[in-house]
Amino acid sequence: MEIRQLVHHLPHGIELHYRSAGEAGQPLLLFLHGFPEGAFIWDELLAHFAEAAHGGWRCVAPFLRGYAPSSAPPEVADYRARLLVQDIAALIRAETGAGGSAAAVIAHDWGGALAWNLAALQPELLQRLMIVNAPHPGAFARELQTNPAQQQASRYMHFLCRPDAEALLAEDGFRRLEGFLARPDGSRPEWLTPALRQRYHALWSAGLSGPCNYYRASPLRPPATDAPPLQLPPELLTVRVPTRVLWGLEDPALLPALLDGLDAWVPRLQVQPVPGASHWLVHEQPELVRQALAGLLQE
Template identity: 60%
Template structure:
């Protein structure tokens, strides 16, 4: 059976070449993802781009428009976001389920994909996918998203990173969604500014964020609720006994990390010692860029992805 025949495809063509196509994919295991895409379906290379919190697939629009002449680019809204499926159960946001979504997407695109690009929580899922199913990805590009081994170490042992990550405790509370939505999403807009100066946050972009957040926030917050990786507190100090098996931390996929050094939520200490888990690693630090580097320096992000695409092509030709 052709891959598309196994998927419920609701397709809306782009009104002009600079606007991504939008459509829905219903994956074989029942999760429906709203997606944005650009580039020829039969392009020789394929790129999958994953957003983080509290963002959505639209944050990649400028990047995928630049890449479209050379690659098929797909940016899904992850489960729990925008018009994608948002299961109510916290357990539905455990890593194994999020990875299953990625596996199905990659099989739809045509495995292996050339480059998997991921930021923030999208990176948390991408690290797991690259560790568990390395045959599905030729190159990995991580943008300000900590490797789980380094995050565990710093949350357990580093008071500075514990303090920087303390906001996680707010996000797992039962009433977090209503608090974040109050007063025209004031706390969420504050978070976008708190982790960087957010000069990029134009009125038009604010409206795009509002539209996504109005679809519901609990699905996105369930990523934090389902994860054991959070700083210790009086109510929960389990981080001190948590162990991550080698199968989820050892990444053999060639990896580039693009890291805004002015990120106030994820400190530079998270880059220390990564070679023990990711032997084929290149780290590019960007002074002055914040956690929101995808908005701040899209050309830099595009350049890094293009380098990964070239490496993927060279490795394929060399076989």
């Protein structure tokens, strides 16, 4: 199945370049990547689910705001959650028309953060949600405030907020950025082939300020010692669409305690913990991810 790269010019002035497979007008599967990745991580899933034998879906994966070649506004304030979710909502409307919705949103890492917000605030825009290692905002706020292990695991967020983060990440051939993808022993994972590594380097070479600005704009990070507890509005927390959460239990940055109590916010929830998998579950166990999505789409 051919994968094309196109662009949507959204009504509020943002351009989202996206990778797509399948016929326009078919039910939409929308795939959202995270840091420090790009839309191309979903290519195998786009091609698979666009095939008639696997549903003939319209499969779309945007490069999120800030990730080349999509629009990358310069100000930190341009990366507030409300604006990032506005991009995703406008993209769904552009693909499905007025009153339409995505059959499913599939999202990892920062893409998952946007998808949780979209599902809570605009549930009419999606029929199902699949989250891969992306914490629910209520659980993340709780663990950042009360769990010293999660606070320590999230300390990297402060590094990404530094004014010189982009320069430091680019040093030594993106050594630090490749470190985010590495195995626990620091070695390069098997899934990071030379061809895929080249695609990452091309993406990172096009600019890192947008990706870092996600962290700078977010209030969800390990608190300063004198910071008051973060209070999230209730309307951000309840997700009523059918939701499946896949979670690599060896994720060093997002600990399994983030799964605790999810059903209080997400009543139509299935949680699938994956032993031995890390944050990069999409790459490490692609067949498991395909099967989980196929199962969700049959419900």
